[in-house]
Amino acid sequence: MRKGFFKILICISISGYAQVKTDSIQSIKLDEIILNPLRHEQPKRKLAQQIESISKTSIEFQNVPTIADVLANSGKLTVQKSQQGGGSPVIRGFEASRVLLVVDGVRMNNLIYRSGHLQNSITVDRNMLEKVDVLFGPSSTLYGSDALGGAVYFQTKAARLLSQTDHKKISGSAISNYSSVNESKSVHVDVNVAGKKWAGLSSASMNDWGDLKMGRQRNGSNAYFGERLFYVVTNNGLDQQVANNDKYLQKFSGYKQYDFMQKVLFQASSSLSHGLNLQYSTTSDIPRYDRLTDVSANGDLRSAEWNYGPQKRFLAVYKMAKDQLFRQTKMNIHLSYQNIEESRINRNFGSQNRNSRTEKVSVLGFSADFNSKINRGILTYGVDVYRDDLNSSAFQENIITGATSDLDTRYPDGQNSSLRAEGFVSYAASFNPELSYSLSARAGYSILKSEMDTNFLNLPFTAIEQRNTTYSGAFGLVNNATKNIKLSFNLASAYRVPNIDDLSKIFESTPGILIVPNEQIKPEKSVTADLGITIWNQRRFQFENVFYITKLYDPIRLDTFGFNGQNTIEYEGQTSVVYANQNQGKGHITGFMSVIKAEIFKSVLFEGTFNFTQGSIRNADGRAPLDHIAPLYGKVSLTYQSKKVMVEGYLLYNGKKDLKDYSPSGEDNLQYAPANGAPSWQTYNLKTALSIIKNTTIFSGVENILDIQYRTFSSGINAPGRNFYVGAKYVF
Template sequence: MRKIVFAFLASMAGLWAQAQETVKDSVSKELSEVVISASKFPEKKLNIAQRIDVISSKYISRVNAQNTGDLLINTGNVFVQKSQQGGSSPVIRGFEASRVLLVVDGVRLNNLIYRAGHLQNAITVDQNMLSSMEVLYGPASTIYGSDALGGVVHFRTKAPVLATNDKKTVLKGSGFARYSSANNEKTIHTDINLGWKKFAWLQSYTYSDFGDMKMGKNYPDDYPTFGRRDSFMTRINGIDSVVKNPDPQVQKFSGYKQWDLLQKLLFKQSDKVSHALNVQYSNTNNVPRYDRLQDKRNGTLRYAEWYYGPQERLLTSYEVSIGKTGWFDNINLNVNYQAIEESRYTRDYRRYDRLDGRVENVQVAGFVLDTRKIWGGNELTLGADGQFNTLKSTASRVNINTGASTKLDTRYPNGDNTQLNAGLFAQHVFKFKNKKFVLNDGLRVQTIRLRSTIADNSFFNLPFTEINQNNTTVTGNIGLVYLPVAGSKLSVNAASGFRAPNVDDLAKIFESATSPAIRQLVVPNPDIKPERTYNIDLGLSQNFGKNIRIEVSTFYTWFRNALVKAPFRLNGQDSVMYNGVLSQVLANTNANKAYLYGFSAGFYATVAKYLTFSSQINFTRGRFETDDTKNSSVYEKQSNGSYALVSKKVSSKPLDHIPPVFGKTSISYQRDKVMAELFALYNGWKKLDQYNADGEDNAQYATAEGMPGWVAFNLRTSYYFKAVTLQFSIENIFDRNYRNFASGFSAPGRNFIVAARVEF
């Protein structure tokens, strides 16, 4: 594969060299896009060495996606895992969940309980109110600190609009209604903006009702029953009963409801000073954990109930922006507060005495200070940021017949849990006088302090009741952009990243299942270290005339101290009884070495006056060296409090979270009021020998050989007249039955979508 990648890049370099004379007068609109996430202030994309994709509000409306996860899938450049309909976990360059940083309006969403498995937090951002979404590929710790190992997904919501020119007021707004047949989805949205010369108000509401998702009927040839929902659990006369599903394509108990609110206030004090208040609220009803509802024990469905409680996210921020003052050209200060509640509830088959509920309440207070100075060819961004996280973890076991409640072990330590992040950074851009070279460089100093205490240690009798970690690190980046002629860009970028262990990494206790026959219990390990990455990537963007453009990027990442689950001992035992089942003990440990590499390539062409063609493909591989023996590694507690390895054998295993080859090919027509796009989304095979058996690849939800490859053809159309846009789409035209890798939830079958949008 490395030879193939090298040959592909060499051929692209040859094409680039031959094409110089044909593109001298060409200007790439894509390269001229303005991005903000790379340096905190507006900068042209062609001056940034790091790869960045920009998803505009126009494209977001055109895609008409169910949530931000589906929106990312439709780009063809970001892989997304799903454990249930109410979930979407982005994967960037083989990194997922807590190793990908989510940011909204400059405020980081990742908190002290973001797990390394699969997350659904991305869907709490309403894509219907985004002005843009920027995806940064590769480490971005210089600007954003911990967690940005694989990259950053930065959501930017719409801003209030002031009245301009001779208008005393401006009134504008939009709304839409959408229906999808595969899940009987009903979504309505409205937003309104009222602005004067110095004050503007923006309000938005979105409500969605998603029914049970229906999967495709055309199964892979070798797996005619893959993913079928033949039966489900329900209560009949108060007794848990397994009943036959009248339609095996319907993924019973996958529906949920969600509502999102946004309000912004803008006050323009003067030409140099403005103030903004930003309030966002997202909530759901109970969200069934669909993949777990398929789990079996002793030949029958294991769970009578498994659902996430309402996922509530509140963000409030105040931001002041100041123009030229003193030495600085711009100063932005953001002070913010977040309140998040997450919970999970499980009940085994006919265990009416055990509805287990675990609730996590997280509060985060933070600030972000960004300043910019421009002189000569230099643009310097200096900044500081900090966050203080607190967590209260509670749990109870309820008898659903009597209502009696008893104590239960919590998911996280039941005492005090705090995490403090603080950092200083500098990001610099230097544009050479010849206008052919642009230098990017930056440096960050970050400190993270964590404290977690166990108030009640009676459940597991752990050998410790307090965890303390203080981690300080320095990260940086340096890159060079070469712009030989208009429409051409070559870039090389080197960057380091880090992720400090959070409470989820250090102190979580939870049950994991890699197969119906193996139950595993993950326990705390207080001695793990921060993860670090060292990355280099090369990029090429080249116009051929005015109608053709190619983009190629390739990367290699050295991953050190990678956290992986490995066999462990709890109080001298490698297996313990948990919930009545003998479970193997695992814990997060730092693997010695890991590496990832891959490439992405895109081709874009205007093939006729109103017809365009595009295609993207992405490839990633990753492995780690781990300590292994024939029967698994064994760790024991030492007198000094550390854990020592009893025996070891170094071997290489696949990293988890590594997607198969995936991409998108599209041909679209747009003329005047009409738009039509026919496109295919596709994934290659993920063979079972490329799965990580102890990680989060979920082989139990694949076939005996792994996850089959697939191609899904789709059509979307729209017609615009006056202030109304009518949209009609068909997803999965051939009703293919498929799942994304690591997902326990099948994609929609043939899905008809209709929507009407209005603007005023």
Template sequence: MLLFSLRTYTYLPLRIFLLTIFFWLLLVAGLQAQIITVVDKTTEQPVALVNLISPDGKITATTNAKGKADISEFKAVNEINFSLVGYRTLTLAYAAVAQMNFTVALTPSSYSLNEVVVSASKFNEKREEVPQQIQVINARELKFMSQATTADVLAQTGNILVQKSQLGGGSPIIRGFEANKVLLVVDGVRMNNAIYRAGHLQNVITLDNAVLDRAEVVFGPGSVVYGSDALGGVMHFYTRNPILATTEKSKNIQVNAFSRYATAANEKTIHVDVNLGFRKIGFLSSFTYTNFSDLRQGKRRNKFNEANGLRTFYVQRVNNQDSIFRNANPNQLRPSGYRQYDILQKIKYQPSENISHLLNIQYSTTTDIPRFDRLTLLRNGKPRFAEWYYGPQKRLLTAYTLDKKGAGAFYDNSRLTAAYQHIAESRMDRDLNNVFRNNRLEAVDIYSFNWDFEKDTGKNEFRYGVEGNHNTVQSSAFKYNVNTSETSPLDTRYPDGGSTMSSVAAYITHAYEASPKFILHDGLRYSQVKLTANFKDKTFFPFPFDDVTQQNGALNGNLGLTFLPGKEWRLAGLVSSGFRAPNVDDLSKVFESVPGTVIVPNPNLKPEYTYNAELTLTKGFNQRVRVEGTGYYTWYRQAITTQPGAFNNETQINYNNQLSRVLTNVNAQKAYVYGFSGNLVADISAAVSLTSSLNYTFGRIQTDSTDYPLDHIPPVFGRTAVNLKLNKFQGEFFAQYNGAKALRHYNLLGEDNFAFATPTGMPAWYTLNLRTAYQVHKYIQLQAALENILDKHYRVFASTISAPGRNFSLTVRGSF
């Protein structure tokens, strides 16, 4: 008994000590932060910037780059509201969150009431308050699309038609405007340069969609904010930025990679990007490689045009002789394949919350890209060309951006961007059985700066800035003997003495919130553009001038009103103007537009202008369905169009060994474009959503007699999709469709490529498509898609290469 008491006495202090430690651990655990993780329901990937708020709005939190947030303070409240643009709002009790092991999954939403856009004014604005029609493609949508090029991404929107002349191409058309009449911008730097042509461009493919954070498309004139070229609209692409760590001692390391294979062009793509973020400095590195083989077109043809698009032959050089071979598979478009490399490097330094520095380096290059349509042309029953290809298309961008925040007398936010771009393009062609290859090379250097400011004074918001651009163009050419390697002189595409194009501009925009229902928008911009071209060697073309100098000024403005009467109604009206100064390509190019015609310089070209009026009506239903319609009418004045002309009083000249009709660019007196765009977005249930779009455009050049078709005007087109979003899974079944374009609506002298149409024009077409994504593991996602399920043969309007046939693609993604 005594022994038992002694033992009890001996162990009692130990027990008290252990109990004390236990209670202290409980207390510390109670005081420790309770961390929640918010993920995407379909991908299980962390979602950043989710807003957590209590019912009374007094307690808030925001998820970090890893989707995590501290919700310790929410224990005392009944509910937590989770919200983020692009996701369904979710309200949960704290106890329910605990039962989920503090992991909450948000469902992506097709309907978003508070989406923020940047491109309308260069600073953040609520989309519903902006009078312009704007379409946003976010990072989640870009990832799910899994498209090979950015041109293909735009074609998937249902509101932009994309023309192609070769597999390595893609020329977006917005409201009947294309090429140098729409503006491309990347990370605040305009891509349009002095040699952007009026025909069809492929420069958009130099943007790597695998590293895009979002893309915004502003429909209609955007010259007040962006200056020259923004007649039909602006496409602004934003690449991802480095993500910094949240504390001094932590690091933010993220790795994303994917590999994709697609059957139609035997496409093989690999991509990897690495983010390394510290508290004040971060690095983002990205690399993408794509290999395209020859494209296979659809084999199910319109019974009235069964031979259309068949590739029955191809040319190869064997033993120093051009040989014509029969194509064993006429649906295999030989040659059309190429390879592309894209590199991005960003460095972000943020010494404080109010200042950040960003260095942005982008480089894109390709191998030779066959100009497929030219390789199909015949002369005297035989192929006209043995070779026709674009040389490597290179784009280098180096930009520095300074962002500064802080309430000052004249601004709250400012952004300075200084950039340098180098563009290299070349064209090589050789006639059948001709040993001389024509080589024409262009190099463009662009220096630019933008300094933009934002000031909020309550009901008034001012955004203003200055901009400068300077382009230098060097053009060279030579003939190359493929047998002996000898070279000889050749006429250049642009003036051989060099050309320059410079612009300076200042703008101001203003938004006045008269009440929560009425928001007035207005803006002005003045631009001054100067162009100089020097014609040094006149051996091939004895031009009656040695140089051309032009200086043009333009004043642009807009006035808009947004009316939000409530009950999810929205009415927006806008009148705006746009302008485009003639560039080096318009003014001084010698170019074979189509075989048998040649465009010669016109030093008397003047700027072209548009005056636009549009009205948008939007109606929402229970924050689940949105129906929107936009009607517009554009007066097009001094439109630069191609018309018959003369060179030294001759209407025909010899060019590229062929007697060719002389054409020249002129300012047509008047033209007009009008149209309608309709969009439907509906979240039918928590898992099913519906989207649909339809676009109609009509354009004419006004003449003294009968109005003549304006080129670049697409037929009616659109897209309808049904989406399914489940745990770990997302699926989409969609149809894309185009109406017919009758031959009588073609512009026979412009860029509609009527020679590649059928005898009745471009037939109507539609495709059925399916894509899916499944999160097989926290870090691994598998995507599979089947495009053009019915394997239909079709061509997009004005395209001179057929669209892909049935295309199965498989993508494996990893995020770590």
């Protein structure tokens, strides 16, 4: 690693940066105020929970395709991908439905968020973000169910009044990018119209990502892996497997995405504001790349088609903020509506029948929180209510005749709904200038109902109903022992209530494995203890270390299951082993994360991150590795910046995942890994930005300079090879 780091130093060249001031060196401080994800203002110096932030400047400078790639490039968490149009964040060994996604105060997780791998994060447009905050560790007292490993809070840009735009009535920006590794083209425009009391912000992004090229160079002494040797073409309804002229081109991995946002702000008075926030995201079909590479028993590719249909997300939020509701009390109210549509379209090689399954989810939400100053502390309290409804449909179409017929749905095809109503309270205060503490709690009630109108599998029941009382709590203690040392301790619990995906889906997880409903699942719970030690010297040096241990109770895991007295079922033309989600034993996760930042010279910042996680589960079968536990990983970077200059050279690295460390549940996707497990890898990258004309920024760089061929842990598609990119931003 040391040798690789010096290669970065040699590669660095100086280029220019635009007039937007960067935040990298300024981030060496603990007086930064964390607001939105905490629901109240709190300086980072007094936070017991670990929170890492990614600014708008950093997001723009990284110039990566999606927000999932922004998270991965931070070196502070990992991201799994089953296809190019994917990105499932992993925090402290938790992934998918065990990590909560929040956008502008509204939870994105809904009743069909699955426990395996998710691509929903990419529906948040990276170009419309003001900031991303990653909350590490249990966050249920803040946001409720699902935040076992942590939460990712997306904060979008705000509409600005005349007083906030230097009295410019119309302002905005335009951004365009091109990347060679997938011949991608993207365009973004946002326009702010400002008045004294009214403001509006309009935003649109269009992205076209072509097929992704993998690296061509062998990863150290490891064998080549994941090359695309064959693919399927269909002519006049006849499938044919053909050789790929370029085995490094991951054929049928490209897709398109369109994102829109409209915000309106009305400042009724100095203490009262009303806001409307509309967001819409949609895509073309997104090829499920890992499934397109599956091979059947006869050696041919198993699927002729396997796509996620257009992934659509609509969000409407009305927000009212009152600064002086009554004596030293602030109020925020959110009324939200979400409409989400996702679908799966697949057809086996040689078959004339195309299967289409569609899920439509609508979510109504109400959230109110209040902040009151009491003595030397802040009391935060409020309620969250969410109602989710699901409609699941399916049909089969003959690609030759166009005839359609009924097909079993992924989720029950009757009425499916969930309701969560919860209240929370927290208090943060100081014993003295050096010692502060926080106490928080949440309690509520959840109801889930699911009905099966038709019964393709002869289920022993036609309806599922669950009612659960939920609760969690947290205690934090922070001691700023000296001006240069911060000690923190945080003890927190979290919970995740089973959703429709846990309880009642019928789904072929991988070829030969069929998941069936199980109505006996209970909520899973966790308790985590964090110990943090931070050493810093004003703006020159910061060394943060966080050690954690998590106990997981009643974890929901996928395992073999007896269904109507049978262990196998005939499903879609083949015999499949029956699996179901079940509560099993106890889980144990330990790990630590270190972040070091040092201003080596004026305007030169060194930063390094290191993450290590270890997890296991103990059940009736003994002890086994826990799923979603990434191998050690991190980032080493050197950044130069001045008023108009910024350049970064960095190394991303990942350790080895041995076969013995893979979970037997199958969630780690061992079938998409090399024969000996996931090998270690590292990439070298160089990024610059140049200001050549007033208000104009030119971005350029090269990623994976050595063109290494590798695949991130549990992913089903190879990572990008050497990528040259160029972009431009114009501010008006």
